Amino acid sequence: MTFLYPPGEYLRPWKVVSLLAGIALLIAGSIVVPAPDWDIGISVIMPACAYLTAPCTMRVLLERKWRQLPFAIAATWLSVDGVYALYWHFMDPDTLALLRSANAAASLPLYGLCGIFWLYRGSLKELATDIRAAIRSGGTS
Numbered sequence: 237m238t239f240l241y242p243p244g245e246y247l248r249p250w251k252v253v254s255l256l257a258g259i260a261l262l263i264a265g266s267i268v269v270p271a272p273d274w275d276i277g278i279s280v281i282m283p284a285c286a287y288l289t290a291p292c293t294m295r296v297l298l299e300r301k302w303r304q305l306p307f308a309i310a311a312t313w314l315s316v317d318g319v320y321a322l323y324w325h326f327m328d329p330d331t332l333a334l335l336r337s338a339n340a341a342a343s344l345p346l347y348g349l350c351g352i353f354w355l356y357r358g359s360l361k362e363l364a365t366d367i368r369a370a371i372r373s374g375g376t377s
Contacts, residue, residue: 239292239307241357246288250360254353255287273335278323282343283350287314290351296343298355 245251256306261278295301296308317340324332356363 237305239296239311240288241292248359251287251354255283258350272331273320273324273339273367275310275327277319277327279322281319282315285319286347286350287354288349289315290350291354294348294355305354312347313343316340316347332361 259280262274262283263276264278266274268280293308293311297305316338320339320343321332321336324336358366
């Protein structure tokens with residue numbers, strides 16, 4: 237019973253490119269729209285943590301792997317709030333106290349969306365093949 241994906245799944249080019257594009261957008265946003273709790277460090281740490289855990293968490297929920305639910309809950313908390321709290325605890329505890337709840341409210345839906353986006357285990361070519369097969373079969377499996 238493993239929670240995380242095998243290492244090769246995290247190295248798929250389409251997933252790595254989408255992660256790096258997301259990090260680049262977050263870094264650009266932290267520069268263009270300054271906020272007390274949005275900097276380059278957190279713009280790298282939180283997406284990296286979500287990249288590792290969000291699709292696994294979504295798989296637990298969608299496939300009803302209830303034995304792994306404690307891992308999914310812990311991974312979600314770590315990615316959405318844990319690393320944020322730890323980071324800002326050391327960087328600026330006042331910022332943490334002020335903005336922690338707002339961050340969690342914004343980060344949880346994004347975590348879920350990332351989990352859905354990175355859920356597919358396969359290449360883009362395999363995804364296209366699976367979509368065509370689903371369309372041909374009328375969407376039934």
